[in-house]
Amino acid sequence: xxxxxxxxxxxxxxxxxxxxxxxxxxxxxxxxxxxxxxxxxxxxxxxxxxxxxxxxxxxxxxxxxxxxxxxxxxxxxxxxxxxxxxxxxxxxxxxxxxxxxxxxxxxxxxxxxxxxxxxxxxxxxxxxxxxxxxxxxxxxxxxxxxxxxxxxxxxxxxxxxxxxxxxxxxxxxxxxxxxxxxxxxxxxxxxxxxxxxxxxxxxxxxxxxxxxxxxxxxxxxxxxxxxxxxxxxxxxxxxxxxxxxxxxxxxxxxxxxxxxxxxxxxxxxxxxxxxxxxxxxxxxxxxxxxxxxxxxxxxxxxxxxxxxxxxxxxxxxxxxxxxxxxxxxxxxxxxxxxxxxxxxxxxxxxxxxxxxxxxxxxxxxxx
Amino acid sequence: xxxxxxxxxxxxxxxxxxxxxxxxxxxxxxxxxxxxxxxxxxxxxxxxxxxxxxxxxxxxxxxxxxxxxxxxxxxxxxxxxxxxxxxxxxxxxxxxxxxxxxxxxxxxxxxxxxxxxxxxxxxxxxxxxxxxxxxxxxxxxxxxxxxxxxxxxxxxxxxxxxxxxxxxxxxxxxxxxxxxxxxxxxxxxxxxxxxxxxxxxxxxxxxxxxxxxxxxxxxxxxxxxxxxxxxxxxxxxxxxxxxxxxxxxxxxxxxxxxxxxxxxxxxxxxxxxxxxxxxxxxxxxxxxxxxxxxxxxxxxxxxxxxxxxxxxxxxxxxxxxxxxxxxxxxxxxxxxxxxxxxxxxxxxxxxxxxxxxxxxxxxxxxx
Numbered sequence: 001x002x003x004x005x006x007x008x009x010x011x012x013x014x015x016x017x018x019x020x021x022x023x024x025x026x027x028x029x030x031x032x033x034x035x036x037x038x039x040x041x042x043x044x045x046x047x048x049x050x051x052x053x054x055x056x057x058x059x060x061x062x063x064x065x066x067x068x069x070x071x072x073x074x075x076x077x078x079x080x081x082x083x084x085x086x087x088x089x090x091x092x093x094x095x096x097x098x099x100x101x102x103x104x105x106x107x108x109x110x111x112x113x114x115x116x117x118x119x120x121x122x123x124x125x126x127x128x129x130x131x132x133x134x135x136x137x138x139x140x141x142x143x144x145x146x147x148x149x150x151x152x153x154x155x156x157x158x159x160x161x162x163x164x165x166x167x168x169x170x171x172x173x174x175x176x177x178x179x180x181x182x183x184x185x186x187x188x189x190x191x192x193x194x195x196x197x198x199x200x201x202x203x204x205x206x207x208x209x210x211x212x213x214x215x216x217x218x219x220x221x222x223x224x225x226x227x228x229x230x231x232x233x234x235x236x237x238x239x240x241x242x243x244x245x246x247x248x249x250x251x252x253x254x255x256x257x258x259x260x261x262x263x264x265x266x267x268x269x270x271x272x273x274x275x276x277x278x279x280x281x282x283x284x285x286x287x288x289x290x291x292x293x294x295x296x297x298x299x300x301x302x303x304x305x306x307x308x309x310x311x312x313x314x315x316x317x318x319x320x321x322x323x324x325x326x327x328x329x330x331x332x333x334x335x336x337x338x339x340x341x342x343x344x345x346x347x348x349x350x351x352x353x354x355x356x357x358x359x360x361x362x363x364x365x366x367x
Numbered sequence: 368x369x370x371x372x373x374x375x376x377x378x379x380x381x382x383x384x385x386x387x388x389x390x391x392x393x394x395x396x397x398x399x400x401x402x403x404x405x406x407x408x409x410x411x412x413x414x415x416x417x418x419x420x421x422x423x424x425x426x427x428x429x430x431x432x433x434x435x436x437x438x439x440x441x442x443x444x445x446x447x448x449x450x451x452x453x454x455x456x457x458x459x460x461x462x463x464x465x466x467x468x469x470x471x472x473x474x475x476x477x478x479x480x481x482x483x484x485x486x487x488x489x490x491x492x493x494x495x496x497x498x499x500x501x502x503x504x505x506x507x508x509x510x511x512x513x514x515x516x517x518x519x520x521x522x523x524x525x526x527x528x529x530x531x532x533x534x535x536x537x538x539x540x541x542x543x544x545x546x547x548x549x550x551x552x553x554x555x556x557x558x559x560x561x562x563x564x565x566x567x568x569x570x571x572x573x574x575x576x577x578x579x580x581x582x583x584x585x586x587x588x589x590x591x592x593x594x595x596x597x598x599x600x601x602x603x604x605x606x607x608x609x610x611x612x613x614x615x616x617x618x619x620x621x622x623x624x625x626x627x628x629x630x631x632x633x634x635x636x637x638x639x640x641x642x643x644x645x646x647x648x649x650x651x652x653x654x655x656x657x658x659x660x661x662x663x664x665x666x667x668x669x670x671x672x673x674x675x676x677x678x679x680x681x682x683x684x685x686x687x688x689x690x691x692x693x694x695x696x697x698x699x700x701x702x703x704x705x706x707x708x709x710x711x712x713x714x715x716x717x718x719x720x721x722x723x724x725x726x727x728x729x730x731x732x733x734x
Contacts, residue, residue, distance in 0.1 A: 003401075005401045005402060007402050007406055007407075009402075009406070009407065009408040010408065011408065011603065012405065012406055012407060012408055012409065012603065012606065013406060013408070014406050015403075015405055015406050020394050020395075020403055020405055020406070021394075021395075023394060023405070024391045024392075024394040024395065025391075027387050027388075027390060027391040027394075028387075028388075028391065034370075034372045034692075034694075035372060035374050035376075035694065036382075036387055038379065038382055038387055038390070038564075038565035038611060039374055039376070039379055039380060039381050039382050039387070039565070040374075040376065040379060041376045041377065041378065041379055041380070041695060042379065042566065044695075073442075074441030074442040074443060074446070074567065074605070075440075075441040075442045075446070075588060076441060076588075076602045076603055077602075078587070078588050078601070078602035079441070079442070079588045079589075081586075081587070081588070082586035082587070082588060082589065086586075106587075110586060110587055110588075113584055113586060191603065193603055197405075198405035198406070198606065198607050199409065199603045199604065199605055199606045199607070200441065200567045200568075200605035200606070200607060200608055201567075217480055219448075219449035219453075219477060219480060220445070220448070220449070220473075220477055221442060221443075221445050221446045221448070221449060221477075222446075222449065234445070235443045235444075235445035236378065236379065236443055236558065236560055236566045237566065238441070238566055238567035238605065238608070239379060239565065239566045239567070240565050240566070240567060240607065240608070241567055241605070241607070241608075244405060325401075327401075327402065328408060328411075
């Protein structure tokens with residue numbers, strides 16, 4: 001294949017070419033040991049060293065203070081939906097959850113098994129096209145939960161609410177895409193398969209003082225303290241997914257770190273948002289002030305296309321872009337239309353190609 | 368490196384060269400899509416097809432009947448230690464557990480949170496060098512749990528006890544190494560990182576009728592029914608680890624399936640056991656009738672080496688074998704000495720090289 005492909009998938013999604021190449025090479029020989037990384041015991045110095053280095057790199061890149069532990073877990077962010085309240089929320093206590101999308105909603109539903117959950121805000125009736133920012137926190141709530149970026153709806157907390165106690169955030173789809181102040185959070189978790197690695201590993205960043213305060217018995221594997229105490233080596237961790245993260249973090253560091261990514265992500269997303277705002281055919285679906293730099297859903301403007309032609313024209317746009325190597329642009333079924341996911345590893349050339357395709361298609365259709 | 372390396376690691380461990388090569392290639396381009404497997408959404412036809420094919424292959428190779436579901440999960444077999452009783456054992460009910468090693472012991476310890484656990488047998492006082500086979504099952508126990516192969520001690524259930532109700536087995540370290548009758552089991556689980564794949568995915572094979580009988584509320588991600596209902600796609604599964612499994616199962620099928628593996632594993636392990644039985648320097652540690660075909664721990668014979676020279680001589684043997692490319696032969700700390708793990712993907716040439724090294728070393732030391 002000679003055509004350059006740009007992969008706009010919402011996740012698993014594009015990774016740095018350098019990182020995936022290095023990961024593939026390590027399958028044949030890891031770090032000059034003569035043994036491939038898939039076949040090497042986690043109880044060896046090279047693997048232990050690699051996992052420790054991944055911890056250090058993440059700590060450095062995100063500015064994670066010493067009073068936080070980092071663990072690498074299997075099971076996905078969805079498993080964190082129960083692990084968070086299981087570890088942090090006592091049965092007699094309450095927690096505040098903001099309902100900004102399907103994932104936020106799944107997180108709060110799961111938490112209800114473990115304590116009183118207060119849904120302090122919701123944009124569900126707007127198909128989650130905005131982030132409600134005026135809400136009242138519950139006095140005495142153990143924590144306030146937010147989903148930093150909502151992949152399906154393309155909304156993002158631009159600044160985080162100040163929690164009465166501490167924030168817990170699902171950052172699966174925008175971790176490492178912008179500078180955040182880790183000290184504002186008691187716990188951050190993120191599935192790796194957008195900005196960090198392939199699917200198979202989830203990171204939790206945990207302030208030491210938030211643990212050990214619930215009375216329930218926590219199953220060993222679901223207790224953060226188990227994994228903290230063993231540096232994520234209590235049992236066999238997902239070694240390869242951690243290594244892909246290691247190589248991705250190296251790439252990120254070589255490319256200027258989170259500050260540089262944030263500038264690039266602003267630039268990339270502005271290119272698309274400017275194109276949408278100037279378009280007579282397309283329009284973005286998210287409220288302007290909450291627009292995500294990671295996921296950009298867009299649809300045909302009402303009135304620009306006859307109702308009975310929308311479906312056919314959607315297919316046509318997807319074929320039109322596919323011919324140019326622009327893949328996975330179909331929107332999520334709950335929003336419809338299109339979605340461009342432009343994580344850290346999406347080069348600006350991909351975004352430029354998309355913006356050009358949108359303009360060319362508009363010219364073709366509207367003249 | 369020109370020297371052939373044989374990797375005797377207990378896990379993660381040796382995989383078929385063909386499978387790892389195919390997996391590495393898919394990182395650059397999966398199935399001719401132009402997108403790498405680490406970067407492709409699980410909600411695409413190529414990935415859904417690959418996961419479904421992996422299910423079919425495993426079903427075919429193990430002879431799994433239609434009244435069983437297969438799920439691919441993250442978290443490792445250690446997470447199954449709590450998921451099994453959470454899903455199968457009601458609080459007022461009991462289950463029987465056999466204590467044949469550290470992993471069996473961890474499984475039963477974890478189960479105690481969920482119901483009455485009867486430890487019906489234990490070889491702990493013998494440092495688990497045998498499998499106790501005479502024990503009485505508890506009338507009314509929901510299930511009988513066994514660990515089919517004990518990686519650390521090199522013991523293996525040669526035939527499984529007949530359960531009053533149904534068997535649950537942790538087959539992490541010998542799944543696909545020998546023919547078993549799946550219908551004897553209500554649930555089989557196995558971390559993939561020995562005979563099936565790299566670390567990062569765990570398989571559970573579940574008879575349909577054993578589920579849905581407990582009264583407790585099970586967190587969504589810990590409920591087998593969640594994953595069964597969504598063909599392991601409830602959330603993002605560990606795609607790459609499933610693909611390594613897919614390629615390993617293809618290799619296994621091409622090489623004669625489980626019957627051929629069983630014959631080869633018997634041949635490989637017999638080579639080492641015969642050498643141990645004939646040796647004046649080395650001896651196996653496991654009871655003869657329970658000897659594993661997967662993991663073979665061995666030590667210096669008492670009296671063959673002066674007590675104060677054992678440690679130095681152990682180091683010498685490890686250097687001696689390492690020079691010949693025989694890696695990861697150090698024994699587990701709880702048994703000491705050496706351990707050769709010879710899973711499906713260990714070629715007979717590796718075993719022959721080890722047997723020759725043992726003989727050469729013995730000649731060097733004892734003359």
